[in-house]
Amino acid sequence: MTGQLVFDPLLPxxxxxxxxxxxxxxxxLALWRGLRGWPLRFFAAFVLVAALAQPSFQEEDRAPLSDIVLMVVDQSASQRLADRLSVTEDAAETLQARLEARPGTEVRRIEVGDGSGDSGTQLMTAxxxxxxxEPRGxxxxxxxxxxxxxxxxxxAPTLPAPMQLLLTGHEDDWDRRLVVRxxxxFAILGEPVTLSLRIEDDGAAPGATQVPLNIEVGGGEPQxxxxxxxxxxxxxxxxxxxGLNxxxxxxxxxxxxxxxxNNAALVQINGVRDRLRVLLVSGEPHAGGRTWRNLLKSDSSVDLVHFTILRPPEKQDGVPVTELSLIAFPTRELFLEKIDDFDLIIFDRYKRRGILPSIYLDNVRNYVENGGAVLVAAGPDFASADSIYRSPLADIMPAEPTARVIDEGYRPAVTELGERHPVTAGLDGADSWGRWLRQIEVDPLEGEVVMSGAEDRPLLILDRVGEGRVALLASDQAWLWSxxxxxxxxxxxLLRRLAHWMMKEPELEEEALWAEATGQSMRIIRRTLDERVGAVTITRPDGETEDVTLTEISPGRFEAIYEGPEIGLYRLSEGAQDAVIGLGPAAPKEFEQTIASGTALKPAIAAMRGGVLRLQEGVPSIRAVAAGRPAAGRGWIGITPxxxxxxxDVRQIPLLPAWLTLLLASAFIIGAWLREGRR
Incomplete structure (x- = not known):
């Protein structure tokens, strides 16, 4: 119980x-005039003025509250190195027992793990x-x-009491880490990209000057x-x-x-082409030629060379060659010397006219077998005697013309196989597509028929020849859709997908396995033309393997979600397909710095005169220190009670009740009057 004098004034x-x-x-004034009652006047005035202040004696019944000590225990990934976790746990138990043994002291233990994502250790947030x-008082x-x-x-918050850091780790700890600077x-295919990295030794390192470094690209053999x-x-x-490398x-x-x-780092770079080089060879001007040209020119990443035969050799109109404003095309340079510079060659309604000798077309065939791509958009010329099928290109054509041209309206349709092929999969609204009016009848020899047309005959056929690719569109009517x-x-x-499939863009491969990473989980995607696939074998960073079953979510596309148990490189394989993916950050924050140090926390600790002590030297004793005094020393740490x-409960007793104020004031006033009146 405590008491104190309080006032509750009647006036301001x-x-x-x-x-x-x-x-x-x-x-x-009374004193100056020599009035004998001035002391009584003074006491009367004092009583009246004091009554206006209403003094009271206040008594309080108080219950003492215990002191609270916050003990924040770091259990993040870096605390699991060496013996830090066991040392931390033993020290926490010892400190908690000592604190709870002190009268009027409570302990609040806060355990802090790894932050969400790659946010690291969030000690100050906790x-x-x-x-x-908790009440700060x-x-x-x-x-x-x-x-x-x-x-x-x-x-870091503003602290009402001293903060102490009990440091784990040892003074002779050292660590080596690899940092990608x-x-x-993104990087351009065919051009070297320069990566900057650094190997650092922290702590009491042995002083090595050179160390081995292994580089593994796309899951291949390390160099x-x-x-x-x-x-x-x-x-x-x-x-x-x-794509992803x-x-x-x-x-x-x-x-x-x-x-x-932290001895390894993963870097994921998307490989992109600098420019896609396309050679468009048009046999004669027609509406479809403009469609191809507009499509290819609309893509800023495409370099287009368009070769159009405007004046075939059989055209003899008597105009002297010197008066023609046409430019002779460098056919030898393009088809013999620089053909390998092109990613795609398109023959749009082209037929043999002697402009491109057989040796040039034979070179085109070799170009495909060595990894090039040829797309043939066939018109009536493909069914004629001058068809390019009747040239060295016949060896790479996926279908043979029957010499029949179907001149009737029909609605193009995606075949059952085409619904699984990335070139034609997901082309919605087939029932509302407009008709085409001409188709060249062909008999398929190789490849996959992904679209059909009149009389359910093959319309679009895709094939792989050697290292290259060939596509045959058995109609010149695609421009009707545009x-x-x-x-x-x-x-x-359709034409964009077709062109990019020809140029081997990874996202349009019909047989592919890849994964998309989000944090520590990955979405495994397998695309195939088959109706079912086997389980994907995952090789984890520690060398353990695990099989994951995929579910078909759309024709030809199978997926599964996998949670990776650790950060690192994962290898995926299913049949002949394989892929690699990195989970987690390239350099986890928890392992960027692993040597125990109190340098970062020293300013916050010094604000309340706390200290940094190593648990390596034992668990310090606990003392009570006054506020503002040093709160840490050799072998001890302090708390401030x-x-x-x-x-x-609160009770108030008025010192001047109304009746007492009236009695005293009246007595002093009457006493002063009597004393001065008797004079």
């Missing part, structure tokens, strides 16, 4: 002060949340049991190099294919280092 304090001053002037739930101290490697220092998200320690190294790498850098574990989790004839159709999308309490 400035008004009471003014009245008090006026009364004091009256008493001073501490701020804990402080928000009862916080006597904050203990951090950690390696000091946190990633949210900017969220510069890695672009070994020797690089210096502590210096930036620039490595030129050429991507093997378009996974590159893994690693250095072998060294004896005595804390962990090898004109909106009878509602039109997906002409641009707060002496907080809870008020249970």
């Amino acid at each position: 304090w400035p008004a009471i002060a003014a009245l008090g001053l006026l009364a004091a002037l009256g008493v001073a 501490l701020s949340s804990a402080l928000a739930e 009862r916080i006597a101290g904050v203990f951090l049991l950690s390696d000091g490697r946190l990633h949210d220092l900017e969220r 510069n890695a672009p998200a 070994g190099f020797t690089v210096p320690v502590g210096e930036d190294v620039e490595l030129p790498i050429e991507l093997p294919h378009g 996974v590159i893994r850098f690693s250095t072998p574990p060294a004896d005595g280092e804390l962990t090898d989790r 004109r909106g004839f009878e509602g039109g159709g997906p002409q641009l999308e 707060r002496e907080a309490y809870q008020t249970m």
Whole structure:
């Protein structure tokens, strides 16, 4: 129980002060005039002024409250290195027992794991949340049991009591880590991309000057190099294919280092083509030629060379050659010397006229077998005696013309196989497509028929020849869709897919296996022309394998979701298809810095005169220190008792009740009057 004097004034304090001053002037005037009752006047004025302030004696019944000590225990990934976790747990149990043995002390234990995603150790976030739930007037101290490697220092709260860092780890710890300094998200195929990396030794390192480095591109055989320690190294790498390329850098574990989790780094780079070079050979001007030209010119990544025969040799109109404004096309240069520079050659209604000798067409055949691509958009010329089928190109054609031209309206349709092929899969609205009016009848020899036309005859046939690809579109009427004839159709999308499949774009491969990573999970995607696929075998970073069954979500597309148990490189295989994918960040924050250090936390700790002590030297003792005094020393740490309490009951006793005020004031006034009246 405690007591104190309190006031509850009837008037504002400035008004009471003014009245008090006026009364004091009256008493001073009485004293100056020599009135014998001035002391009684003074006491009367004092009683009246004091009554306006209404003094009371307040008594409180108080219940003392315990002090609260926050103990934040770091259990993040970096705390699982060496013996840190066991040392931390033992120290936490010892400190909690010592604190709870102190009278009037409570312990709030906060365990902090890895942050969501790759946010690292969020010690200050957890501490701020804990402080928000406790009355600050009862916080006597904050203990951090950690390696000091946190990633949210900017969220450090204002502390009401000393904070102590009990540091795990040993002074002789050391670690080697591989850091990728510069890695672009995209790179051009066929051109080297320069990556910058660095190998660093932290802590009490043995002082090595050079270490081995292994580079593994796309899951292939690793290549070994020797690089210096502590210096930036620039490595030129050429991507093997378009799409996602996974590159893994690693250095072998060294004896005595804390962990090898940061000895490797994954870099994922998308390979893109600089420019797609296309040669368009038009046999004669027609509406479809403009469609091909507009399609290819609309793509800024395509370099188009258009070769159109405007004046065939059989055209003899008597105009001298010197007066013609036509430019002779460099056929020898294109078809003999620079043919390999093209990614795709399109023959649009072309027929043999002697302009391209057989040796040129034979070179085109070799170009396809060595990895090139040829697309034939066939018109009536393909069914004639001058058809390019009756040339060296016949060896690579997927179908043979029957010499019949079907001149009737029909609606193109996607075949059952075409519904599974990426070139034609998902082309919705087939029932509303406009008709085409001509088709060349062909008998398929090789490849896959993905579209059919009149009389259910093959319309679009795709084939692989050697290392290259060939496509045959048995009609020259695709331009009707671009004109909106009878509602039109997906002409641009179909021709775009067709051209990009010919140029081996990875997203249009009909037999493919790949994965899309999101954090620690991956979506495994298998595309095939078969009706079913086997289980995908996943090889984890630790070498263990696991089979995952896929589910068909659309014709020819099978998927599954897989949660990776650890960060690193995963290898996928199913049948003849394989892929690699990296899960997790290229350099996890928890392993960027692994040597225990209190440097980052020292400014926040020094603000309340706390300290940094190593648990390697034992669990420190606990002392009570006054606020503002040093709260840590050799072998000890301090808490500041707060002496907080809870008020249970409050009683107030007026010092000047109304009757007493009236009695005293009247007595003093009458006494002063009598004393001065008797005179």
